[in-house]
Amino acid sequence: MNVRRAAAARAGLYAGAFLGPFGGGITVAMLPELGASFGISAATASVSVTAYLVPFAAVMLVSGTLGERWGRHRTVVVAYLVYAAASVLAALSTALPVFLAARAVQGLANGFTSPLLLAALASATAPDVLGRAVGWFGSLQAAGQTSAPLLGGVAAEVDWRYAFWGVALVALGLAAVGIPPEERPSGPDVPRPSLRSAWRGDVLRAGIVAALGWGCLSGLNFLVALRVEDAFGLGSGERGLLLTGLGVAGLFTARLIGGAADRIGPRRCVLIGGVLGGLLLIGIGLAPVVWVVAALWALAGVATQFVLVGVNTLVLRGSTTNPAGSMSVVQAVRFGGGALSPLLVTPIYHADPLTAFLLPAALLLVAVPVALPPGPTAAGRPAGDADA
Incomplete structure (x- = not known):
């Protein structure tokens, strides 16, 4: 080529x-x-x-x-x-x-x-x-x-x-x-990628973390829309503009966060995203004025990218036999988590709006560190070298 x-x-x-x-x-x-x-x-x-x-x-x-x-x-x-x-x-x-x-x-x-x-x-x-x-x-x-x-x-x-x-x-x-050509060994002795090689425990744990990061941050756009309508009376156009802040912030920071993953390791990036996202959700649930909600929601886009870029980098570095299979499993679990968010969180919001923000925040602060698998860190070194 x-x-x-x-x-x-x-x-x-x-x-x-x-x-x-x-x-x-x-x-x-x-x-x-x-x-x-x-x-x-x-x-x-x-x-x-x-x-x-x-x-x-x-x-x-x-x-x-x-x-x-x-x-x-x-x-x-x-x-x-x-x-x-x-x-x-x-x-x-x-x-x-x-x-x-x-x-x-x-x-x-x-x-x-x-x-x-x-x-x-x-x-x-x-x-x-x-x-x-x-x-x-x-x-x-x-x-x-x-x-x-x-x-x-x-x-x-x-x-x-x-x-x-x-x-x-x-x-x-x-x-x-097309895409760049793949360079991989071939021959009768080279095993074909199997579903088992993708459905590993560490991959499923990474998928759960991605689902938490997506479902408890970007996937809560409907919840933020409900809050700013009920608490501040925003119309549809104003709500749409406010919600766009998350995507814009993610657009401009994902590349920088990727550089951070190379320097400090993807696991640390995921942990930073989980902590930051949890604190931001608490702030959005308690914010007394709409501009604070808008600012915190935009920062949630940064937290989302910390989690997703970190997870993707971690999985790609850790999978040598079936990287695409591993990534597809992670993405399937991620979007599944996003699809469940409205079903699980909306009834909680109608019962107690603040609790609807506090529970996802708790998942980000507690469940992300527990579920996050070990793996290579900066420049692909083993976890014990730089990310203990």
Whole structure:
């Protein structure tokens, strides 16, 4: 692979990081327009988000391992082509079941790209700067998550279908670019990646930590929205602007946090994120004025990146036989935790709003250190060398 094509393939890794969360959140701001097109309410149209996220999270239980078996490059390219085809189907849909089926296929395809992109990034990056690369990846994911409602809403001002034509073109471009080639031993004596190699105890513990970091921080955006509406009377536009602060802060700090993971070790980064996030949630539950809630919620984006970048770096450094499989399991558990947050926390909020913030804070302060597995630290050294 020549230098120019290698640079394009590496850039494609980061562009793929953007596309995943962008595709998941693109319908959030166009629910009224979707409802009008399909003759349903905006609330019913919100199932378009669920239709994407459920298969996305479910397939990642096995997608990384399957992608390692089939070959990362081949799997990612096919997944992008399927994603593009599903996006075209969504743009052409005139019936809600067809549209939801297209969203589900988008989620399935993205479930194959995300863990394989991270594994390819780890293979193409020196161990002593892996945290920085994972941080850049996290920044692009935060950018996709933050910009999806904005760009989807802008497209819907003209025709929501344009948003899906746009992501289809991007997916086709990424399929053409591909990813950096993988360098791995081959032959009859080399074992195939197995599900057992991904479903290890330390990987599952890392997934639990990621689920806590996501579900108890970013996943509580609905809870913050309820608090600022009930306590301060904010309207929908004001709530949306306040909630955007978390993604913007994550966008601008993930790369710096990745550098910190290289210097002090990913485990310490996760612990910092857990402590910081717990304290911030307590502050948000007690804050007497809305600007304090806004500031603390933005800082929660920093805490989220400390946890997620730290976990991703820890898992990628610790998995040599099946990195994509390990990452897919971690991501599946992470998004599962995020999906449970509204179901578990909303009844608590209606019973006692402050308790709804204190319980997730306690999980971050207590459960994250307990669940966090040991592993390599700065520059991949064993945990006892720098992160005791």
